[in-house]
Amino acid sequence: xxxxxxxxxxxxxITMFFVSMMxxxxxxxxxxxxxxxxxxxxxxxxxxQITEADLDNIRANFxxxxxxPERYFKWISGIVLHGDFGEAFAFQxxxxxxxxxxxxxxxxxxxxxxxxxxxxxxxxxxxxxVRRNSIxxxxxxxxxxxxxxxxxxxxxxxxxxxxxTVFDSSVGGLFSPEYADAPWSIDKAKDLLSHLVIPAIxxxxxxxxxxxxxxxxxxxxxxxxxxxxxxRARGVPEWKLLLKYPxxxxxxxxxxxxSFDANRIFSELPIVALVLGLPELGELLLKSYxxxxxxxxxxxxxxxxxxxxxxxxxxxxxxxILDPRVKLIEG
Amino acid sequence: MTTTNLSPxxxxxxxTQTESKEAQRxxxxxxxxxxxxxxxxxxxxxxxxxxxLTMALAGLFAEFFGPYSGITxxxxxxxxxxxxxxxxxxxxxxxxxxxxxxTAERNMETLRMETKIDLSVRRDIYFFIxxxxxxxxxxxxxxxxxxxxxxxxxxxFGTDSLGRDIFSRALLATRTSLSIGIFGVIIAFVLALxxxxxxxxxxxxxDYGIQRLTEVVRVIPxxxxxxxxxxxxxxxxxxxxxxxxMTLVLALVGWPTLARRIRGxxxxxxxxxxxxxxRLSGAGPSRIIARHLLPAFMSYIIVDLVIxxxxxxxxxxxxxxxxxxxxxxxxxxxxLLQDAQTVRAIEQAPWLFIPALFVIIAVLSFTVLGDGLxxxxxxxxVSN
Numbered sequence: 001x002x003x004x005x006x007x008x009x010x011x012x013x014i015t016m017f018f019v020s021m022m023x024x025x026x027x028x029x030x031x032x033x034x035x036x037x038x039x040x041x042x043x044x045x046x047x048x049q050i051t052e053a054d055l056d057n058i059r060a061n062f063x064x065x066x067x068x069p070e071r072y073f074k075w076i077s078g079i080v081l082h083g084d085f086g087e088a089f090a091f092q093x094x095x096x097x098x099x100x101x102x103x104x105x106x107x108x109x110x111x112x113x114x115x116x117x118x119x120x121x122x123x124x125x126x127x128x129x130v131r132r133n134s135i136x137x138x139x140x141x142x143x144x145x146x147x148x149x150x151x152x153x154x155x156x157x158x159x160x161x162x163x164x165t166v167f168d169s170s171v172g173g174l175f176s177p178e179y180a181d182a183p184w185s186i187d188k189a190k191d192l193l194s195h196l197v198i199p200a201i202x203x204x205x206x207x208x209x210x211x212x213x214x215x216x217x218x219x220x221x222x223x224x225x226x227x228x229x230x231x232r233a234r235g236v237p238e239w240k241l242l243l244k245y246p247x248x249x250x251x252x253x254x255x256x257x258x259s260f261d262a263n264r265i266f267s268e269l270p271i272v273a274l275v276l277g278l279p280e281l282g283e284l285l286l287k288s289y290x291x292x293x294x295x296x297x298x299x300x301x302x303x304x305x306x307x308x309x310x311x312x313x314x315x316x317x318x319x320x321i322l323d324p325r326v327k328l329i330e331g
Numbered sequence: 332m333t334t335t336n337l338s339p340x341x342x343x344x345x346x347t348q349t350e351s352k353e354a355q356r357x358x359x360x361x362x363x364x365x366x367x368x369x370x371x372x373x374x375x376x377x378x379x380x381x382x383x384l385t386m387a388l389a390g391l392f393a394e395f396f397g398p399y400s401g402i403t404x405x406x407x408x409x410x411x412x413x414x415x416x417x418x419x420x421x422x423x424x425x426x427x428x429x430x431x432x433x434t435a436e437r438n439m440e441t442l443r444m445e446t447k448i449d450l451s452v453r454r455d456i457y458f459f460i461x462x463x464x465x466x467x468x469x470x471x472x473x474x475x476x477x478x479x480x481x482x483x484x485x486x487x488f489g490t491d492s493l494g495r496d497i498f499s500r501a502l503l504a505t506r507t508s509l510s511i512g513i514f515g516v517i518i519a520f521v522l523a524l525x526x527x528x529x530x531x532x533x534x535x536x537x538d539y540g541i542q543r544l545t546e547v548v549r550v551i552p553x554x555x556x557x558x559x560x561x562x563x564x565x566x567x568x569x570x571x572x573x574x575x576x577m578t579l580v581l582a583l584v585g586w587p588t589l590a591r592r593i594r595g596x597x598x599x600x601x602x603x604x605x606x607x608x609x610r611l612s613g614a615g616p617s618r619i620i621a622r623h624l625l626p627a628f629m630s631y632i633i634v635d636l637v638i639x640x641x642x643x644x645x646x647x648x649x650x651x652x653x654x655x656x657x658x659x660x661x662x663x664x665x666x667l668l669q670d671a672q673t674v675r676a677i678e679q680a681p682w683l684f685i686p687a688l689f690v691i692i693a694v695l696s697f698t699v700l701g702d703g704l705x706x707x708x709x710x711x712x713v714s715n
Contacts, residue, residue: 018547026556029563148641149694151648154668154687161677259550266552271649275672285555286653289562301559305551312550 004320012313019305020079024072027298035059037292075298085299088288095299099281103303106269106281109203110307112196113265114258116204117211122254125215126247132220140212147209152268156202156275163198202272207261214257215250222246248322255319259312266304366630369707376703379696386693390506394465397499398479402660403463405484405494413489413682416456429453430485454482489682491670500662501686507663509693511574512643515581516636519589522582527590528620531597538594545587557584557646561655570661577656581643592635596628630708638701641694648690664690 035058039050059065066074078084085095128140175191222228223246231241269282277283281300288296360368370376389396399405416428432452460479467473479485488497530541548556560580564573600606601624609619625632644664650656651665652672659666667686670676676683 014543015547015550018543019551022547022551026559026563029560031563031565145695145698146691148698149691151645151652151687151690153649153652154684154691157671157674157677157684160674164674165678263550263552267554269552270555270558271653274653282555286558286655289558289655292562297559297562301551301555304555308550308552 001320005317008313008316012309015309016306019309020076020302021072023298023301023305024075026301027294028068030292030294079299079302086295088293088296095296098284098296099299099303102280102284105279106304107307108192109196109199109269109278109280110262110265112193113200113203113207114261116200117207117261118254120204121208121211122215122251125212126219126242126250128212129216129219129223129246129250130242132216140216144209144213147206150205152202152205153271153275155205156198156272159198159202160276199272199276199278202276203265203268206268207264210264211254211257211261214253218250218253219246222249252319252323255315255322258315258318259308262308262311266308362630366707370703373703373706375699376707379698379700379703382692382696383700386505386689386696387509389502390509392467393499393502393506395467395473395475396477397496397502398462398476398485399496399499400463400465403495403499405486405490405496411486411490411494412680413685414486416487420453421451422453428456430456430480430483433483454480456480456485488685489680491680491683497667497682497685500667501664501689503662504664504667504686505689505693507574507657507661508644508647508665508690511578511581511647511657511663512640514575514578515585515643515647516639518578518582519585519639520632520636522586523589523593526586527593528597530590531594532601532616532620532624534598534601541590541594545590548584548587553584554646554649557581557650558653558655560584561650570658573657574661577647577650581646584646585639585643589632589635589639593632596631597624600624600627630704634701634705634708637697637704640697640701644690644693644697 035055039055039058056065075086078086083096085099087093088095088098124140128137131137175188175195225245227245228241231245232238236244266282269280270286271282272278273280273283274286281304285297285300285304288294288300357365394400411433414430414433416430418424418426418428420429420431432449432454434447434449456478457480458478459475460481461474462476462479464472464474484496486496486498488501490496491500526541526545530538557580560583561577564576568576597620606619606623609623614622647656647663648665648668651658651663652668654669657663657666659669664686668684671683671687
């Protein structure tokens, strides 16, 4: 097990290294450079004349006159050694300040969404497989198709509309106004949870549709195995038999694709967050892209990807525990 | 390969008159004929293909099918609700559809403009009517529209806040969105073929490096990655430049999945006898891949291409929706949906959402078409 863990940790570090290079490349992509944008932010409207010499000064201040590999090294070592993500110029503060608490809110959304996804997709997928070719099964397949086809922002807008007109409550934001700036308490946590329901449903929608089909397909394969027939012949009650043999195995592909679900959720997060007005990383990412505040964008992209890579690591461990055969193949 | 479903006895005897016409036709059919026959049994897949064909035609000839050009503003018809053509009113019924008369009046209490429908007025709808001039396919100067009206204006899907006809705009958007998907898929396919082909054919260290690269691209959340690339488009780019840049972005992020599939297929096939035979007779790698390997799994690749379409469409819509993709005056589904970003917009004018129906229908059609093709792609499968 130790060898397995070490292997996986090293793999994770290598992947993150390449990811960080790619993220840095994206940060460098927008036309013009950071100094120009910084000067524009700071002096536009003040009537100050900016000369090329001023820009060079700013460049030297930020170390932008250094070659790209050196800047990459400075950026990544700041993150790894000091946890310092650099300067957020649109907010005139450090990136760490801007991101701060939002990481935890984002994690809360991710966790809550994954819980909803698995609580729905696993039992329902098993049910659909057991009752295959029934009306319920067809209805669930139709639902899965819709889950792929419906743009999530549309679902967000529709739920927002329904909740405002029918329930007369706003689902936007993550906190009610009275808790927004309050210190953490049980009531505030409850308030947060109640606000997480709608975003979690929207984000879980397509992941659920996908995993439901995976569980159903695996269950169908496993239901035909001899172990099931043998157990049935021994007179094991049907529900016990289902849980003992096929359901255990049907969970494996779900566990092994956990990081894909996280990827999917983070993919949809910025747009859903924009529509629902959620103050978390996805929304901030979108804003910083629009402002070309690339240090913030790069930091968020890196953090989100790290969460996905870490989920992958976790799912490898879970899988090794659930299904010891996996470790044998790898080891 | 067809011989697998012949019994040994049949295999030995040459095809004789005793075999039925149908069986002969089946045994002598080419692979694509077999695929076609199987696809014809898949009703849902055919329905998907039909819908997509209709959409493609509607998009291609958008100026003809739509009564207005996408930028015409009707100032007296701002945020008009969808108008359904009718055949009957109190005076009786007629075959020619008509729109009832509309009068706009300001409600003196709420101060909002309110429209009143006057059923006694018939505004007849004419077909092949002369209207605004346009260039069909960008070449032929024409001014005939499929339908139109002489008094007032006709808006089947209503109008937006600038008084532009949503029906006409949705058709134009169909052209943009579908074509961007097609170009994106083609470029992604070429990239995947070159990269995945190299990895799969040569294997070894090259394969390992390429595998790591695709892994990194796949682990970064997709839409945020797209957004990062799209955010880099200079503001002063023309809409054509943005359009082509968007196809590139969609392709750049779309190739890894395809590349993995091509690599896997090549790896499994490169040890086959006919490949070794080709290599021994002096064929180069690109000839072996193109002539001998690709045809062996072309049908699977086509299925993969069809399946990757919905993803491109949804990505384009999402990016344009948040303002990081195509920009007005280009009209695409995502650009149209920008108008429907807020709840207030839905409350005021729910018909601004009609373009979303196009997205849903297109994605669903591609999905069922992909399913149908996947079942048909392996025509020899049943015989086992």
